[in-house]
Amino acid sequence: MEQLAASVRARAVALMEQVLRGGAPLAAEYPLVLDPRFPGRVLAIEERGVVVSACAALVRDFVVGQHTVRAGLIGSVVTHPEHRGRGLATELLLRAERALAQDGAWLALLWADDPLFYDERGWRPVGCELDFVLESWQEGRLAGASGIRAAAPDDWGAIHRLYTRQRERVDRSIDETRALLAGPGIETLVIQRERDVVAYSCLGRGGDFARTIHEWSGADQDVLALVRAHMQRAKARGASGPTYLLTPPTARTLHERLRGCGLTCADGVLAQGKLLDPQAACALLAALAGPQAVVSIETLVESAESRPHIVLRGPAGESILPENDLLDVLLPARGRRTRVEALARETGLALDALPLPLFAWGLDSI
Ligand SMILES: CC(C)(COP(=O)(O)OP(=O)(O)OC[C@H]1O[C@@H](n2cnc3c(N)ncnc32)[C@H](O)[C@@H]1OP(=O)(O)O)[C@@H](O)C(=O)NCCC(=O)NCCS
Structure with a gap:
């Protein structure tokens, strides 16, 4: 991704901050x-020396069980208040x-x-997280442990090692962590047993994740x-209200x-997502669908309009879905398997590896 000149970048960050x-x-x-x-980048639109719109972007390789999949994150999308409604943020998002x-x-x-704003620009809710709500009076339902203390910079290496043990x-x-x-x-709290840090958890992050434990x-x-x-x-700080615990769907x-x-949880959406590369997504679908599957992109004519569709073939037959629906199969909102199950029935493929349990921990978001 192209880097902005340092002065434009500084003005873009100043706009985000403002x-x-x-x-x-x-x-x-x-x-x-x-x-x-x-590795992240700042993108900006500049007019006559003024940065009028800016956003941040970061490419990340997500480890999902045995697979590594590359996704891009976008954040801090802003337009100068005097320049809104001119399509600048829409244009910058596309860039x-x-x-x-x-x-x-x-x-x-x-x-x-x-x-x-993003729904109207082709983004849709994707992926799943399970969010537990813990009311302050429920604290006693959880068992305590000895050796809990606030993390210090000396612990960050151990914390990084614990992070890399997560399947998703x-x-x-380590420098990023x-x-x-x-x-x-x-x-950030850790549990230390003898010389080893054996667990950690992070609550809050700047202006995000208030009262929320988002990484552990x-x-x-x-x-x-x-x-x-x-x-x-x-409680000791005098804070009131519940604490939230974000968890990946695989933390069964x-x-x-x-x-x-006795704690309850809600199925949450992981993020908003947009398909960027249908061919790469098809290759991923083929890898997840197993050796019996054949996946292709075909152009089908629908009421005089030709649109790309994904054709998935298996031992029992084939199934066709519009390219735009690929995300509903690979990374459906709240992990719903409705589309996956329909595909499995039509094709005779097991499709057990779908949907992809891709997960972002709190410190990974931008
Ligand atoms: C959201 C924001 C980036 C849009 O910038 P922009 O350059 O004005 O966007 P565009 O000109 O491309 O699109 C403007 C359209 O989006 C609509 N829009 C703006 N904010 C919206 C929102 N929160 N929800 C729905 N639509 C929204 C406008 O009403 C306008 O609609 P119109 O084209 O029908 O008139 C800008 O309003 C902003 O900086 N807001 C504060 C920061 C923010 O909320 N950023 C997003 C968090 S990541």
Whole structure:
């Protein structure tokens, strides 16, 4: 992805800070896109020396079980208040999507407070997370543990190792983990046993994830003890209201324990997504559908309009879906398997590896 000249980049970041943080600094919150040491990029539209619209973009390789899939993240989309409604953000989003696709991303993801703007530009809810809500009076339902303390920079290497044990994650370097953990407003706790840090958890992150534990790793009982410790610390600070725990759909044993404690969860959407490269998505579909599957893109004429469709063939027959519906099969919102099951019935393929349990931890979002 092309780098902006340093002065344009600085003005683009200043616009993001003005619009999103009332002028307060943003770089420490999003080091992977705003610190030039890391791979993220800032994109901008400039008119007569003024940056009028800007956004950030970051290519990430997501580890999903045995697969690694490349997706692009977009964030901090802003237009100068005096230049809104002229199509600038729409144009910049398209540029960001093209740049990410050129860098090999088949999918773009973003997290927006208000999804409507993106819905109207072809983005849709994708993926799944299970969000547990813990009311403050429920803290006693979780068992505690000894050895819990606030993390220090010395722990960041151990925390990174625990992060890389997650089956679903981003291929993140240790320097990236360090920079992310150093961000503002993150309460990171660890459990230390003898010399080893065996579990960690992060609550809050800058202006995001208020009262939310968004990243953790370790044995289930240790993670729950950390959740309890975050809740106790919140109470000691005088904070009221529930604590939220974000979990990937594959953390099934942790989910069982939480449900066993009488805690309830909601199926959440992971992000908003947009398909960037249908051919790469088809190759992924073929890899996930197994050796009996044959996948092709074919142009079908529908009421005088020709549109690309995906044809999936298996032992029992074939199934055709519009290219735009690929995400509903690969990464459906809330992990719903309705489309996958219909495809499996029509083709005779097992399709057990679908949907793809791609997951982004809190520090991975931009
Ligand atoms: C959202 C934002 C980036 C749009 O920038 P923009 O350059 O004006 O966008 P465009 O000109 O391409 O599109 C404008 C259209 O989007 C609509 N729009 C703007 N914000 C919207 C929202 N939150 N929901 C739905 N539609 C929205 C406008 O009403 C306008 O519609 P119209 O074309 O029918 O008149 C800009 O309003 C902004 O900076 N907002 C504050 C920061 C923000 O919320 N960023 C997104 C978080 S990642």
